[in-house]
Amino acid sequence: MNLLRKLLFPFAILYGLITSIRNFLFDKGILKSYSFDLPIIAVGNLSVGGTGKTPQIEYLIRLLSDKYKIATLSRGYKRQSEGFILADASSNAAILGDEPFQFYQKFKNIKVAVDANRKNGIEQLLSQSNKPEVILLDDAFQHRKVKAGFYILLTSYGDLYSDDFILPTGNLRESRSGAQRANIIIVTKCPTSLSLDAQNEVKKKLYLSKNQELYFTYIDYDDCIYSEDKKIKVGEIKSLDKVLIAGIAKPDPFFDYIKKENDICLSFPDHHNFTDKDILEIKNLAQNSLIITTEKDYVRLKGSLTSEQLFYIPIKSSFVSGSENFDKVILNYILNN
Structure with a gap:
C-alpha cells in the first residue's frame, strides 16, 4: 500500500x-x-x-x-451512448461498450443490452416480443x-x-x-x-x-490467434517479432503467454479508448510485424489497423x-x- x-x-x-x-x-x-x-x-x-x-x-x-432464451445486461462501461440500447447490426464498441459488443459478436443466439439503470433495462428486455x-x-x-x-x-x-x-x-x-x-x-x-x-x-x-x-x-488461453478471416497456431508465431497490446486491468498473464524476449508490449488502462495518436504509435512500432491483442481490445482496434496484421487471442474460464x-x-x- x-x-x-x-x-x-x-x-x-x-x-x-x-x-x-x-x-x-x-x-x-x-x-x-x-x-x-x-x-x-x-x-x-x-x-x-x-x-x-x-x-x-x-x-x-x-x-x-x-x-x-438468454439476455445479458451490462451498464456498458465507457460507452459513448446513454439509456437502454439493445444490440443490433448497427451496434459497435463505442455504442455498447467493449465487453457487451464482444458478447454480441460471439453469441448470435442471445440478446445483448446495456443500461446503467438495471431495473429499466430488465423491464425493456421483458417488453420485447421475444423476451428472454x-x-x-x-x-x-x-x-x-x-x-x-x-x-x-x-x-x-x-x-x-x-x-x-x-x-x-x-x-x-x-x-x-x-x-x-x-x-x-x-x-x-x-x-x-x-x-x-x-x-x-x-x-x-x-x-x-x-x-x-x-x-x-x-x-484458459486458446491455442490459436484469430484475425477477421484467419487463424494461426500460437506455436507458429511464438518466435516471430510481434507487438502485443493490452488495455485490461492485469495484462501480465496475456503478455507472458504469447511473447518472446524482444517483443514490444504496450499496456494501456482498462477499457482504453484508442486515440489516433495511439494508433499511429502502434503502426510505427509494428511496421510489418504481427499485432496481437486481447479479445476485448480487438473490438475497439478492429478497423483502425489492417486485418492482415491485427489478431486477438480468445480466453475462457x-x-x-x-x-x-x-x-x-x-x-x-x-x-x-
Whole structure:
C-alpha cells in the first residue's frame, strides 16, 4: 500500500460507513429492491476491475444458451451512448461498450443490452416480443435496486477481497461482509494445478457461510490467434517479432503467454479508448510485424489497423475442479425458478 493510500485512510472509513448504511437500508427494505418473475443471475465482485467477469459471463452463456432464451445486461462501461440500447447490426464498441459488443459478436443466439439503470433495462428486455427466459447481469453485485435470484461473486487468486481494504485505501467497493450476499464465490485466475491444500487455505481466509459454495477457476488461453478471416497456431508465431497490446486491468498473464524476449508490449488502462495518436504509435512500432491483442481490445482496434496484421487471442474460464457440480447448481436454480 503506497503512502498516498495510507493518508486517505480516513476517507476509506467514511466511504465504508456510507456503503454499510446503504446496504443496511436495502437489507431492511427501507430502500426498495425490485424483483422480477424470471431467473436473474448477477455476476460481480467487491473490488474494482480485473477479476474475470467477462469470461465467467461467457461460461454461463455457453452453459445456458442452448437450453434457454438468454439476455445479458451490462451498464456498458465507457460507452459513448446513454439509456437502454439493445444490440443490433448497427451496434459497435463505442455504442455498447467493449465487453457487451464482444458478447454480441460471439453469441448470435442471445440478446445483448446495456443500461446503467438495471431495473429499466430488465423491464425493456421483458417488453420485447421475444423476451428472454434468463437474464445475466454483468457487474451488478452492488446494484441493489434490482434483487437478482442468484449471485456469483468473483475474487482474484492473487488479490483476495479478504486481504483488501475499502477504497481509496484499498480496492474494495464495499465492506468484505458484502460477500455474504453471494450464493457462489469463485476464486479466479488461479494456477492451473492449484492443490487441495492451497484451496483450503484460501477457503479459510474467505470465511464462507454454510449455504455458500466455493469454486476455483483459471484463465484458459486458446491455442490459436484469430484475425477477421484467419487463424494461426500460437506455436507458429511464438518466435516471430510481434507487438502485443493490452488495455485490461492485469495484462501480465496475456503478455507472458504469447511473447518472446524482444517483443514490444504496450499496456494501456482498462477499457482504453484508442486515440489516433495511439494508433499511429502502434503502426510505427509494428511496421510489418504481427499485432496481437486481447479479445476485448480487438473490438475497439478492429478497423483502425489492417486485418492482415491485427489478431486477438480468445480466453475462457475453466474450473480447476467441480465444473459439473457448478453447472448442476446453476441449472437447478433456473429449473426451480
